[in-house]
Amino acid sequence: MASVILTESIEVELGASEPWPSHAQLFEPLEGQITLSDLAHCTSVEAFLHMCHLPFVIDRRRNVHHMSPSGVVPFLKCGAFVISELEPIVGFTRTKGHNLTEAMSPKEEADIRAYMALIENILGNAELYISWLEKSVFYEYTSPRYQSVFPWPLNYALMWLKRRQVYNCLYSLGWAKKSTEEVVEEVAEACQALSEKLAKMEYFSGESPTELDALAYGHLHAILTTTLPDNRIATEVRKHSNLVEFVNQVQEKYFL
């Protein structure tokens, strides 16, 4: 096992000597296939790369979940390197010399880590719960989207397998047994905490954006722009005008 980690770190070190290629590709699911949780993750990575001013191209495939080395979307192909999920991508861009938290003190960096964990654990799990375990949303939104890329009768088999997998994952985190009201309450508390952290500032850490802003933008934007049969989570986010302002402002600056 130790040798595997060593090889990876050597690979990353070698990769650091190459500049960012002009044709980096970010692989994401098809637009008709993508569901809430994946949308949040994809948008986070896109925002982060825009904030670092790193060029990339979005490549949409129907089998991205299987292509990804960790099974999670999106993943980045940079030359010979294939990296998935935001945290590893942040680490990878750091080796290339792009570091959004360079000027921060260790305490501020720890703060950023903590809030990122809050967003992933609360908003991330809430998104999974709402899309896969809340019946109205599952049958009307998630299920048709997930099944759209598979032929009959494979679509049913794979949908149920995925649902069971998500359920088991949420069960081990203690989320599967919550009711939707409890989930919405957790989201409300998380939004309260984020709103207080942001206050009147432009970004969560002050004047310049960090990966925390990218992650927050990804999740909040996905929640606000996706119309679900059960929209209670979006309503909770909208209660905080500074969060909505933040989302609009990042979208204007980096996506349009």
Add this chain to the structure above:
Amino acid sequence: MGSVHAKVPEPAQKETLTVKVNEVPVTVERVYIDGLARTKNDAVVPDVKHILAAKKFEEVVIRSLEAKAKLEALGAFKSIGILIDTSKGPEAAGNGVEVTFTVEELRHVGGGIHTLIGNNEGSVAFGLRMPNLMGRGEKLVGEYTYGSRKTQGFQLVFVKPFLRAPGARFSAGISKGEGEFPWSGYRELGRGVNAELSFQSILGMQHKVKWEGVWRELSCLTNATSFAVREQAGHSLKSSLHHSVGWDTRDNSILPNNGFVLRLNKELAGMGLGGDVNFVKGDIELQLNKSLLFGTVVQGTLTAGIMHNLSKIIGPRISDRYFLGGPLTLRGFEMRGAGPNSDGDSLGSTSFCAGGLHLYMPLPFRPGKGGFGDMFRTHLFVNGGVPGPLFIGGNRQENLDHLLDQLRWAYGAGVVLCLGNIARLELNYCVPVTFKTTDQVVKGFQCGIGLTFL
């Protein structure tokens, strides 16, 4: 079979009585089949019926043995005994005989552990079978196999032979298997269901029509798998119709001396049959054998295949493409070693052709002649092939140049061993002559074990 000599034990004079069995007239009065339990009458009676028409004793014996062979082919009996006796009783004719078949049926369930040889791998199989399920030779076979290439799978097959048509049978089954393909960097799990009908037509040609539905899941073997293979990861559902016809006139399928075999296979996937894999595929295999003086045999082989992808959304998948290279196809190259390649992972292509010329000779000085030594042959060969796409558009000259450019070939010599009349083991010393830098060649000894060789 001409005459039988019977010794009459007389101490004073020794008289031998000669009976010409092909001249003794008999009337077959009855044929009994003793010991039938679940086997149905109509499954066995037609096999023995023609004994009743025998007119001479010799015919009775020969026909009885033929009937025994047919009963054995039913696969329902553990043992079959024949008793031919004169008829007894008041209404018996003077030259009447009765034939009695004493059969012992196989038990309802049987099982066992045995080893299998596949193409370049060996496996152990745990099987369970239920022979003669409904009395007419049907059987249900279940098997779990574990192979040396970490392939594992199970299958459950129901077979029904059509007794009145030789070589005809229907089978249906489900299967699940997982295999690793390290030469291409992926692992594939397949779950399938199939139904197949085989029958014979004129000139002894064997046909097989099969429908197959397979759910395939492809995943990368390691993180180092090339991107071209990584793009193929995921689920696919193939629903396809196969037809193959084979014409085999060889005297032996493993070490033939004379004859030829021609096989044509066609496959249509998708296009209304369901699933998301759409293509049409065809391949041909030809092998000609001619024996020369002193036990040498010269053999020429040719195989080619072409696949046309019919899907507008997805290109030809790696699981359906053709690969060339390995001890069973192109000797002198690693398994899947000749052809398009990305970072060491073989990608395969949509068409190929390959051929070989072989010279087989018995071992020098013929050790173990008449026994063990007959299973060995020495082997000289030259084989070559074009693994890439055969047609690249353009005019005839451009295509020909492309074919010559993509040609790989090798020659060598070795020893061939026939294993139990089912499989073949080869050990060759190969010298690859023409190849590309991306190919994986074997210059030296190469060993292969399998059922079908080019």
